Amino acid sequence: MPACLPDIPARPSPADQPLSLTYDHESREMERYRGLALSFLPTRPHISRLMAALGIECEQRLGALETLAEQLQRRHCLPANLARRRVLAEQYRLHLFISDDAMASQTLSYALAFAQHSLQFSELMARHCQLARLDALLTRFVDGKRHECRLLEEVRDQTQRAAVGT
Template sequence: MLVLDELLTLAEAHEKTELSRYRQLAFSFLTFDTSVSRLMASLGIQCEMRIEELRRVSRQLGLAESPASQTMASTGLTRGAQPYFICDQGTALEVLAQAIADAKYSLRFHKHLREASAIPALYPALSVIIKQKQAEHAVLDGFLATRSSLDLAKKAS
């Protein structure tokens, strides 16, 4: 079982990594498809809101922001962040498919955090995050399905 500050540190560091990933995706799609770029940017904004909520919960429970949280978050922000632009449909579909896989991983991560927590005060906040992560996964999955069906329609005509 994780202690309270460890759990909150892990959750915040994970969301900071997710924020960085969505910002990178928004940037990568900017010149190829602005609708995908806007979607990724809005998912990044959702990450920012979750980070603020985790910080609020931490303050509410009387915990100060730990240096470990700052260190873990800054490490996560730089990992694999290499700028590139999406230039073709095949790459766009691959990157979107990876974004769906990453969203599914993030959902599982938060479910495991909730299961590892023995602190009843965190259950509501983690449950809300899990619902948001389920919606995030569904939105990305639906978006890719829509894009894929549009591409098939274009090829058929």
């Protein structure tokens, strides 16, 4: 009589990696925008609201990825301990509050650089995706991230002009 094997969770196939990698990337982006929203809150609430809105867009993208994973019966591809990771990230996060225009400008330049990296990542995932439905979703993500970069560039430019004017 053969021995019973313990239930081993299904492992993602290489074709599933774009789903898993994109989910992990978006969760990190969401946390970054939430931190930026907090950093800008005391002195630049309008930028804080923008960062919070960008974080919400990341959260919506995560929801779309979760829905797609359920539809494709690939929920196992998504990171299981995301909630625990968020708790740990909160415990070790150091927030710097933006105190002047120069600091705001520099922080926005970093935010834009990260957003451009995120756009490149999403373009790469869309280009090499082997799941048609995920490809369509990633194409929408790319469009949103292009818009995100334009918004951050505009806000950064406005802040730089204010820093030079003072």
